[in-house]
Amino acid sequence: MKPKKQTFEVGANETISDCLARMEREGYRPVRRIEKPVFAQKNSKAEPKYVRQRIVFEGIRTDGNDFA
Numbered sequence: 001m002k003p004k005k006q007t008f009e010v011g012a013n014e015t016i017s018d019c020l021a022r023m024e025r026e027g028y029r030p031v032r033r034i035e036k037p038v039f040a041q042k043n044s045k046a047e048p049k050y051v052r053q054r055i056v057f058e059g060i061r062t063d064g065n066d067f068a
Contacts, residue, residue: 028059
């Protein structure tokens with residue numbers, strides 16, 4: 001049995017649309033989008049540099065029991 005909630009991260013070579021399609025194929029629909037910046041630091045004295053934006057979707061199962 002699949003869990004009720006699952007998180008899906010948008011991959012480095014994946015578009016948001018691809019991630020949403022993957023969610024649908026696995027039987028989930030998005031309920032929350034979370035965006036977090038990713039920083040990297042070369043050494044302890046250097047300033048952290050912005051690398052990319054991490055996008056994660058939280059999905060709930062779509063097994064026909066909608067909340068309407």
